[in-house]
Amino acid sequence: MYLYVKALHIIFVVTWFSGMFYIVRLFIYNAEANDKSDPERTILQQQLSVMIRRLWYGITWPSAILTLIFGPWMWYMLGSIDNWLAIKLGFVVGLYLYHLSLHVIFKQQMAGVFRFSSGKLRIWNEVATIFLVAIVMLATVKHGISVVWGLGGLVLLVIVLMSAIKIYKSIRTKNER
Helix, strand or coil, X not given: CHHHHHHHHHHHHHHHHHHHHHHHHHHHHHHHHHCCCCCHHXXXXXXXXXXXXXXXXXXXXXXXXXXXXXXXXXXXXXXXCCHHHHHHHHHHHHHHHHHHHHHHHHHHHHCCCCCCCHHHHHHHHHHHXXXXXXXXXXXXXXXXXXXXXXXXXXXXXXXXXXXXHHHHHHHHHHHHC
């Protein structure tokens, strides 16, 4: 039974992350559409709103809830918790807080409020990548890596991601001229 619960947990983690990665892309497109003139802005935002709502309520939220059901169920079946699992659970709590922050952005955009530029949303999109790497490494490597090396690796990942965003922005700005 444990392996079935584990498989379902992994499936819903994957669909949840897929939804979080894609929803922010849609937020970016919606924010960029807001800068266009009518009728283009209205047409784009109507279509994007439908896509955003369907993704958020049809895939992302259900996957987050099912992940939250199957994860503790697995933990219960294991019957114990070690230091690595405790650290992983800390990242999982952070991931749910990130998910809730996306819900705030979702509600704002559905109300026609655009508090974040597409550039800021691009940076926010990479937060999920950081959580993904941290959680997967803790779930798989565990005892094969020290906390110091793990944190160092995460810091390096953040530096690489932020550098990539800066490079992308400069290329995009150059091409728009």
